[in-house]
Amino acid sequence: MPEEDLIELKFRLYDGSDIGPIRYSSSSTVAMLKERIISEWPRDKKIIPKTANDVKLINAGKVLENNTTIAQCKSPFGELPAGIITMHVVVQPTVTKSKTEKKVDELPKKTACSCSVM
Numbered sequence: 001m002p003e004e005d006l007i008e009l010k011f012r013l014y015d016g017s018d019i020g021p022i023r024y025s026s027s028s029t030v031a032m033l034k035e036r037i038i039s040e041w042p043r044d045k046k047i048i049p050k051t052a053n054d055v056k057l058i059n060a061g062k063v064l065e066n067n068t069t070i071a072q073c074k075s076p077f078g079e080l081p082a083g084i085i086t087m088h089v090v091v092q093p094t095v096t097k098s099k100t101e102k103k104v105d106e107l108p109k110k111t112a113c114s115c116s117v118m
Contacts, residue, residue: 005025005026005027006023006024006025006026007023007024007025007026007070007071007074007085008020008021008022008023008024008083008084008085009021009022009023009024009033009070009084009085009086009087010022010084010085010086010087011033011037011057011086011087011088011089012086012087012088012089013042013045013089014047014089014090014091015045017042018086019037019040019041019042019089020040020084021084022036024070025070026069026070026071026074027069027070027071028069028070029066029067029068029069029070030057030064030065030066030067030068030069030070030073031052031066031067033057033070033087034052034055034057034066035052037049037055037057037089038050038051038052038055047091047093048091049091049093050093052066054091054092054093055089055090055091055092056089056090056091056092057087057088057089057090058087058088058089058090059073059085059087059088060073064087
C-alpha cells in the first residue's frame with residue numbers, strides 16, 4: 001500500500017481519552033472504522049458499545065455514514081502535512097424494550113367526569 005494512501009486517525013472518546021493514532025487506507029469505510037473502534041475499546045470504561053450501530057463518528061461537525069470512505073470524509077480545508085485527523089466518538093446504545101414495558105398509548109385511560117350546573 002503506498003504511503004500517501006494511508007491516513008492517520010485517532011478517535012476521541014466521551015471522556016477525552018483517545019484510541020489511536022492508527023493508519024488506515026483512504027479507501028476504508030466508516031463501518032470498518034467502527035468495527036475497529038469496538039475491538040480497541042478500553043474495557044475499563046462505564047459505557048461500552050456492543051455493536052457498530054451503537055457508535056457514531058463525527059468529523060468536521062458531521063455524523064459520518066457507514067458506507068462513506070475516509071477519503072470522502074476528509075475536511076475540504078485540507079489537513080496539516082503528516083497531521084493526525086481526530087474523529088469524535090459518540091456512543092448511543094440501541095434501546096430494546098422489555099416485554100413488561102408499555103407504550104403510553106397502551107396505558108389505561110382515566111376518564112374524567114365533568115359536571116355543569118346551570
